[in-house]
Amino acid sequence: MPPRILELRQSLLEKNDQLARALRSRFLAAGLLAVNLVSSPGAGKTALLEVTLTRMRSQGWRVAALVGDLATTHDAQRLQRSGAPVRQIETGTLCHLEADLVARRLEGWSLDELDFLFVENVGNLVCPADYDLGESARVVLLAATEGEDKPRKYPPLFHSADLALITKMDLAAAVAFDSAAAVASLQAVAPHAAILETSARSGLGIDSWIDWLVDRRRQHEKTAPA
Amino acid sequence: MHELSIACNLVETADAAARTAGASRVRVVRLQIGAIAGIAEEALRFSFPIAAANTLLAQAELVVVPVPVQIYCAACDQPHTLEPPYVLRCPRCQSPANRLLHGRELQIESIEIEEKQEEKQELEDATAYP
Known part of the structure; x- marks a missing residue:
């Protein structure tokens, strides 16, 4: 009997995609903007979130964060000082977050009582690109200390972002950071993405970043079911 | 990995x-x-x-x-296949490519x-x- 060919046409990540779609509808229904923060390790995701959570809370926004790391709860402890609800996701050996990990860690949180949920992904410029976490905005960080050509070296992750933040701008002069080259490199792989220069230490660009988030949430609300 | x-x-x-x-x-x-x-x-x-x-x-x-990798260029109104290293720009007219087809x-x-x-x-x- 001849072998038979079955057409499947299924995503290799179908299980994750399904869970992510379910999360996205929950977030949308709750009027919550979920933001997936991705970057290499040490690009400043936690420092950015510390200042973002603190400042947004003082403006009356209801913010929360999930923080992914292979081990330790250091980042969650740092972020909890802002007063916002924060939970750590310890992935063990997993190099990226998956929708299932996010869904499980959200248990017990009332999403209706939140305006923004930040998900700090595991520091990694490769694997997180493929995993949808149900977010409505993906933000990639490129530190001024990292080298301007990182986006060209890791196109999938940078391409998947809606916004690119160039972080640690307070160190730009010390490392002879070439801002124009970094912007060109970002635009080469992610022409659709907005770009902002920030410094969690000096506060540069933080207001613009928060404006971007608030604006994004407003657009997102318009698409939410009535 | x-x-x-x-x-x-x-x-x-x-x-x-x-x-x-x-x-x-x-x-x-x-x-x-x-x-x-x-x-x-x-x-x-x-x-x-x-x-x-x-x-x-x-x-x-x-x-x-x-x-x-294939992009759609709005300016040329046609798809183009790109070669590595990937720069998401139209290889013909150089306008930024906002749409990735494949x-x-x-x-x-x-x-x-x-x-x-x-x-x-x-x-x-x-x-x-x-």
């Missing part, structure tokens, strides 16, 4: 589909992998037999169909299965032409 977890998902999905179809084994799995999907084919090939052990895919051949595929296209009822079928074949 998430190819092992991708390989596990692949085996799980293909094995389930093959079982539903009454297969005795899967001979070939055909995948589409985009050039900027973020998957290393070599690492996937290394992980595949580990993930496939003790499943219907244990002896299966993995066929990877690479999908090149290149991020991560898909199981098809599986080639052997069906269970082989013996029964052979018997029927034998009696069909006495």
Whole structure:
């Protein structure tokens, strides 16, 4: 009997995609903007979130964060000082977050009582690109200390972002950071993405970043079911 | 390096589909992998037999169909295929390409299965032409 060919046409990540779609509808229904923060390790995701959570809370926004790391709860402890609800996701050996990990860690949180949920992904410029976490905005960080050509070296992750933040701008002069080259490199792989220069230490660009988030949430609300 | 977890998902999905179809084994799995999907084919090939052990895919051949990066240029009003290193700009008019048509595929296209009822079928074949 001849072998038979079955057409499947299924995503290799179908299980994750399904869970992510379910999360996205929950977030949308709750009027919550979920933001997936991705970057290499040490690009400043936690420092950015510390200042973002603190400042947004003082403006009356209801913010929360999930923080992914292979081990330790250091980042969650740092972020909890802002007063916002924060939970750590310890992935063990997993190099990226998956929708299932996010869904499980959200248990017990009332999403209706939140305006923004930040998900700090595991520091990694490769694997997180493929995993949808149900977010409505993906933000990639490129530190001024990292080298301007990182986006060209890791196109999938940078391409998947809606916004690119160039972080640690307070160190730009010390490392002879070439801002124009970094912007060109970002635009080469992610022409659709907005770009902002920030410094969690000096506060540069933080207001613009928060404006971007608030604006994004407003657009997102318009698409939410009535 | 998430190819092992991708390989596990692949085996799980293909094995389930093959079982539903009454297969005795899967001979070939055909995948589409985009050039900027973020998957290393070599690492996937290394992980595949580990993930496939003790499943219907244990002896299966993995066929990877690479999908090149293709963008749509609004200015030229036509698609263009890009060469690495990937700069998402129209290769003809240089305008930034906001629409990616292909290149991020991560898909199981098809599986080639052997069906269970082989013996029964052979018997029927034998009696069909006495």
